[in-house]
Amino acid sequence: MNGHGSSLSKHWSRRKFLKMTSGTALTAGMMNVPGLLRADDIKSKYSGNVTMTPSVCEMCTSACPIEARVQDGKGEFIRGNPLDKGRGGKVCARGGAGFNQLYDPQRLVRPIIRVGERGEGKWREVSWDEAYTFIAQKLEDIKQKYSAQSVAFTCRSGWTKNWFHHLAQAYGSNNLFGHEATCPLAYEMAGVDVFGSVPSRDYSKSKYIINMGHNILEGIVISYARQYLEAISNGAKVVCLEPRLSITAAKASEWHKIKPGQDLAFVLGFMNTLIFENLYDKDFVEKYCEGFEELKASVSAYTPEAMAKDCDIDAETIKRLAREFAKAAPKAIFDYGHRCGYTLQELELRRAMMMINALVGNIEKDGGMYLNKSASLYNSIIGEPKAPTLKKPASPPYPKPAFPRIDKIGEEGCEYYLAGKGAGIGTLVAPSALGELPDQPYKIRGWFIARNNPVMTQINTQKVIDAMKAMELVVVVDIQISDTAWFADVVLPDTTYLERDEEFTAGGGKNPTYSVGRQKVVEPVGESKPCWLIAKELGEKMGLGAYFPYKDIEDYRMQQVGDNIELIVDLKKKGQTSFGVPLMMREKNSVRAFVEKYPTAKDKVNSEGLMDLPKKIRLFSKGLEEVSKTGGLVYKPDTIKADDELYYINGKIAVRTNGHNGNNEWLNHLIGDAHIWIHPHTAEKMKLKNGDKIEIYNRYSTQRGKVLVTQGVREDTLFSYFGFGTISKALKRACGKGVNSNFLMPPQLGQNTGMGLNVVGVKVRKV
Amino acid sequence: MAKKYAMIHDNNLCIGCQACSIACRAENKIPNEVYRIQVWIQGPNQHADGSLNYDFHRQSCVHCENPPCVKVCPTKASYINQDGIVLIDKKKCVGCLYCVEACPYKARYVDPVTQAPDKCTFCYESRLSRGEQPACVTVCPTDALIFGDLNNPSDKISQVISRKITYQQKEHLGTRPKMFIVPNTQGGKIR
Amino acid sequence: MNQLWGSMDQYHQIAWHWEIAVYLFLAGLSAGAAISAVVVKKISHHSESNGLVKAGAVIAPIAIAAGLLLLIFDLTRPLNFWRLLVHYNFTSVMSVGVLALFIYFPLTLLLFAATFHEKFSSGMFACFKPIAGLAKSLGKVIDALVLLFGVIIGAYTGFLLSAMNSHSLLNTPVLPILFLASGLSSGICANIIVGMVWFHQDLNINEVASLDHTDKIIIYIELLLLFALFVGMFYQGQEAAATAAQALTHSAWAGVFWIGAVGVGLLLPLVLNFAFSSSFKSSPSKFIMFNATLVILGVLSLRFYILYAGQMFS
Missing domain, CATH: 3.40.228.10 (Dimethylsulfoxide Reductase, domain 2)
Structure with a gap:
């Protein structure tokens, strides 16, 4: 009785302690330097109930550490986490607009199910239970009729993948994808x-x-x-x-x-x-x-x-x-x-x-x-398991899929073998659904997409849309009715990152690092739910509850850190922490400092004093x-455009993230429509001047935009920013404004990468 | 001792990302259609050697020591406070907009909600009073903004101003702005 | 580079609109009418029974009152206007102007009362009789003050704009003199018209002609001032020179300047006077009135032009 009670009370007090430290990390960090301005000093100047919570940004995928200020329950201001050296406590325009995204009236906060045709924009509001039942039923149907593998799961990097790729494999699909094949994969x-x-x-x-x-x-x-x-x-x-x-x-x-x-x-x-x-x-x-x-x-x-x-x-x-x-x-x-x-x-x-x-x-x-230097590499250099590692809650083994993935990753001789399983060649989903892939034992019939926007970010937009229309089930989890959600059957409202706790993450730079993931800064708006909960509840509805052996995210986090209370406290208070000292293995001073700290690493030092x-x-x-046959480097000259065409390329803009936040009110006010750059000589030849409306076209598509005459581009090249020309009419601020680049791109996929091109030949005509 | 608050905008470090603009909007609750601060990316401009670069202009109040807006205000609603910050007492403002027209820096706009002129205050009311830096300085990803007290020789701003070449906009008007610009030397500079 | 920093509309907003242009016009006209009325009174033998004096005494208070109403309505916070009377800032031309108006406006009322003192002897306005009597007895003091404050008000409208070094078309010492001169010109013409329409029985056509002649001299002075204004800008440096060039050639406001202010208001009256001086004899009053109307329209155009072009081009 006594023993049982003490373990319970220990557990309880730990939880209580966690609750206490969560969300109000005001005294952290700067404490070690005396005399400096402390967060308390600032907090005391605010009237009302103010919290400052360290968390991690999600306006793009860089995951910068932030500190969010909430006053009387309302999110007010976001800055970089001042304890973070690498980013100096700074945040960009997108990061600063986080609360504006959270309180956006064009945000989706209740589950919806399509009632019209795909892409018609007719929906009805449903309860979470109805949405789960609908999805679970459809997934079961597809599994029975074809195979579980016929459902592809595409997720945003990081956290989102952790939940839904897990659900996918529990369900029986090995077709796991992310945004990689549209961005960094190569x-x-x-x-x-x-x-x-x-x-x-x-x-x-x-x-x-x-x-x-x-x-x-x-x-x-x-x-x-x-x-x-x-x-x-x-x-x-x-x-x-x-x-x-x-x-x-x-x-x-x-x-x-x-x-x-x-x-x-x-x-x-x-x-x-x-x-x-x-x-x-x-x-x-x-x-x-x-x-x-x-x-x-x-x-x-x-x-x-x-x-x-x-x-x-x-x-x-x-x-x-x-x-x-x-x-x-x-x-x-x-x-x-x-x-x-x-x-x-x-x-x-x-x-x-x-x-x-x-x-x-x-x-x-x-x-x-x-x-x-992740914990495992760092520990292997030290020779002892000093740096903590995060554990995953144990879950039953996944069922073994009957067929290879559509990209054949994991099979002998696969062209794409260098891609990780979670990355996958997402650009193959549409061709697979349309039956264009050679010797395919099955087609993709269903697509579960979480926080990814292939309609905007994959090349050949029309093909992606056609593929979605050919499928039997399209589920999208997002915070808004994105271009992709526009063609979905069910759209589930994710919380924004400021409304949810997430699992801890571990990484490494010059030494191992750990992050709180995300901390809930304010209560979720409407009926939106975090992905960890959606995955768990949907999994339970699908009869896969055993794969989700945790009560809630707090429970999950505790299983991650085991008995390392220090780590959990540190992460909640500071948002992030690192282990040990930075190590550059071929810098003498760095090696010396490292060995001084970890003498067990002495035997790794070579005669030059390096590692x-x-x-x-x-x-x-x-x-x-x-x-x-490309073990060495092989160059094959490639003509991208015809002689009478211009190159068209696109690139990033600092105030919008690719397919994600073009509809954010504040960011959209900064730039709603991105003009097409054209060199003065080329403009003169075509009799174009600033602000002229033009069409740029090739055999794949025709896109409209306005001219920006500038010396900042080659004479044979047109340029515009990526992330414009939104299709979804639910994103009212961004819809139809600017060039949607990916409509114009050619269908070819790169050797060994499956990546499309961001450059193509186009012609121009004045409207 | 009274403070003499000032700011440096370093053109070499500025990347025109508008983080300042958004942070200002969030912190000072600026209505959507107006801006206390923008960074205009000007160019490309051609250097003598033919290379191209962009200039970054911070468009906001420069907090003159001799501010025309304060001079022309008929009711002293526009004033310069003890710390050298140009502010507006909205209670006293009749909305003649003399200050809006008289500002050579076009720093003032009419707030669509209060119908009174508004502009950058170095976050005097929203942050300085709590011991925090202005919102734009707090978030600037590349440290292109430095804020501080010119009356304090050990303040970073005093040190940077004595070390780096800076200029003030429209100095010839005798307004003595407390916004110091580090001119752009990027581009065209073969190192 | 794309404009990725948001709307720039707020920098192109015109803060002062037509109400202010009309106010500037009316204030100048009121001052001009009052000044010329007092001057005519001094040099004419008919004293205050002179039709031109009566016209001025009527126009001065009405014009300034109408102008002040417009001024208040153009404020973005008009309900706060009383603060203008409570808080003063002596480096602000506007604040000094308020103070001057505070004195000038009652003076024009007293001028009116003195001029029409016999109308207050009975009837519904009899209650003002003591004031009218007092005004009458202080006539000379009031005249002197009206003269002084007329000049102040006429010039202040120019200083109001020239005090802003944000706009090179406005920031010039020529402006107060130009506004005073053109205000005087418009006041003279208004007095002529009102005098001829309402008080023609008290008019001496020779006095009208000589006043008209004075106005022509003022027109020459105005032409010289405008010339000086733009030549001055041309030599003030690149920025001001560019503003001058823009202001003289760009947008509809250049048209308002060349056709309205210069063409209709200054050159046409001179040309007509020169070309039709013989036919002037046959129907003098109509001709003078037509000419006076042109001048007034020209002065109004000039106020609109200076205000709008001044704010737009800087």
């Missing part, structure tokens, strides 16, 4: 292939950065943007190669107007110079890389002279940049970019970019690149050689 694959995982870029200490359209200052990741400007302020040379003058390019030392879609030609010419002018770091390559000779052979023909014409950068410039870069190394970064889709040979491009870093030996060096890399870097890929 560089992620390249990172896995070359380094075993994607390394990070140490911009701030770099002296020379080559950037090929990684739009750090408009597709803002705050930590990158800060580091980038820090490097520039400290005199780093930045060379930008992109077809238009982005803000990033405008801050660079040099801007080269590379021909759209021809980046690979430049990169290969650059690499050829590094190798054949003997500019690479021979010791590093010998010690830490494999396959150098094969790589050398494969790029021997790609001289700068041979590549210059294709990429429209002259051979001398290519060589000069390679020499300057090698000279600055190892404090030099060849940025492997972010949003991919420049070429159908995207994997070659990103691998080549990754390899250049290895060739100059900047790995684990300040101002170069470093391997991300060896845990894995060989692959400059030749045996895997790719097997599946597609």
